[in-house]
Amino acid sequence: MNERLALNECVGGVTAPLGVTAGGLYCGIRKAKKDLALIRSDVPAHVAAVFTLNKTQAAPILVDKQQLEKSPLCSAVIINSGNANACTGERGLNDAWEMVDVSAQALGLPREQVMVSSTGVIGQYLPMEKIAAGIRQLSAQLTREGNKDAAEGIMTTDTYSKEVAVQFTLGPSVVTIGGMAKGSGMIAPNMATMLAFITTDASIPHAVLQKALNYANNKSFNRITVDGDMSTNDMALILANGLAKNKPIKDHTEEFQLFCSALEYVMIKLAKMIARDGEGATKLIEVLVTGADSEEQAAGAARAVANSNLVKTAIHGADANWGRILAAVGYSGIDFNPDNVEISFGDVPVLKKNYEVVLDEEKARHALVQENVVVTINLNQGHHGARFWTCDLTKEYVNINANYRS
């Protein structure tokens, strides 16, 4: 975090920034749960986005990439849950474009200013009649207080909605950033691998905004994992409408640094909520690797540990099994000397250099039964570090995923 950044959390999620309204409702895709969300900026906003690296990309991802090429501005984002519109071929593409068109028409916007996103089951066609009717209804009921409904409208197996908003000053202006996200299952490293929608009233041009998003995404959504799988639909998108009237943020300035730090704060907060809410999870696990030769090496080691089913089940059982952690670092592909590694659970050291086990089972167990478990791995080699977040692996994960479609 930037030390000169004075950040205050505030209420409101995606509608916290000036000039943003939102809403969510049930249109008939899911079983009696909200399944449609809409975000609207009163004035056209600069837009930036990051998309899944999966080669199998869902229809809305393909549509949004085309939209971004056509226009750096966006005024609305329409999102459905319950159906991913992935692996649906030509018809799926047409459906995604229809979601764009119906929204543009209902809101009186140019077609190129609407982005679309979907999440849910793969390989089924969208019920377009229900969705079109839902979009028309939703367009007429967007409010400044609609953030919560919108956040609920994008949930799938999430057990709670995920929102955050912060304010900070840039010169004489107060800038607000708000966001909402959905996660659960298929939350993996490399790119968003979830859905996140972020809004801000900052004035910041498209290209600078994209750079800030890439920076913050790399520190947040690229640092969480639930099951190592990477979805076909994942994206993070940010709208910046400039209504805060700050001097437009330029690259290589202090204002840009402050904005990046605030965005990083928002996205890490959302990312941790996603990791904590992994399918069947009972706790959030933070893996902190220090003493690495580079941030990439630290992140690589942290990723391997966070992705290990063996580590995640051990922590679920509050078992201080540091051997599995050392084994995971061992196959992460990074360069290190196992003899020098030190491991702690919370503030309880368990392993010192040269495999000196200093484990106090009682204290370690106490650190591991917490809802937030921090695993610190010091490689004692260099001066770089990285954090990765995940959840424990439970029987409930198996329960949920053995029967997801039914």
Added chain:
Amino acid sequence: MNERLALNECVGGVTAPLGVTAGGLYCGIRKAKKDLALIRSDVPAHVAAVFTLNKTQAAPILVDKQQLEKSPLCSAVIINSGNANACTGERGLNDAWEMVDVSAQALGLPREQVMVSSTGVIGQYLPMEKIAAGIRQLSAQLTREGNKDAAEGIMTTDTYSKEVAVQFTLGPSVVTIGGMAKGSGMIAPNMATMLAFITTDASIPHAVLQKALNYANNKSFNRITVDGDMSTNDMALILANGLAKNKPIKDHTEEFQLFCSALEYVMIKLAKMIARDGEGATKLIEVLVTGADSEEQAAGAARAVANSNLVKTAIHGADANWGRILAAVGYSGIDFNPDNVEISFGDVPVLKKNYEVVLDEEKARHALVQENVVVTINLNQGHHGARFWTCDLTKEYVNINANYRS
């Protein structure tokens, strides 16, 4: 499989080849289960081995690598289960050497002709007094029928022992290959990542034997995964004592091809037993990728599918969720066009080109409730294929691994 190879399965496991004896007993490491195994060749055998690629390597791995440098011959292999002797530093290395020395002394062998292997919990010291006494006792009771006891002595969370033996002719000679393995948990791609001990009475020099082992290992133990983790202790080792009196097998000959095919057969059979017996597993899953540009690409795609927690839980629930399979191929890193992919479960097609879903839920479910499930993925691109084996992911996996140490 080589078409000119006439292979007969026979009884006996590692003691099926001429001149090999073995045994196993309980020495006090595990709780009232066999935890020590010894294999002996009457005459010094050529030896070859492959080891884990994990940077955190257990003491016996480090010892065996030194032994291989000193001598191409080996007469005995001592193995304990219940304790991996990994992350045990200097004392662990001394303990591994002591296992070698006690065995050599008890059997009257030169020190450099004994290999050592351990499996079990990481980070605890071996109870050397018990082990030394166990080795002395075991050395005196090796028999031609001791294969089953030996196979039981290397088990950890395995639910059954794993043995196979085959015979085939090379010219006028009958050659036998036998083997035993242990798996369960931490069975992952890249190198052995389990323990396998193979014996043969073929006459084949050290370097040629190593080449055959590398070939067969790449088609078998490198093609199985249980939880994607890679252990610190894994190895596959083969002894060839030459008592079949065949003309010594040379590289680039038909005899070499036949030997490689027979070894591949033995090792695939063991590998499948290991995958089927993954912790908590209820079924064996074979992932067959065809129509790829190269065997590497096919294996890469098959590995991603076999490693996917989402695919493995879906198959556990007999859910014909082909979308998760396509998503896993999508992030495998291979080059392919999702539009062209076709997927079957058993002989039931579920997806044709251009996302045409031909899924008969009833038939697909029938294919998925079998104990052996074959998932075929045709990329419709090139002419290469590869198989990968894994098991389903169940609540019992979580049960076992949340409480392994206790």
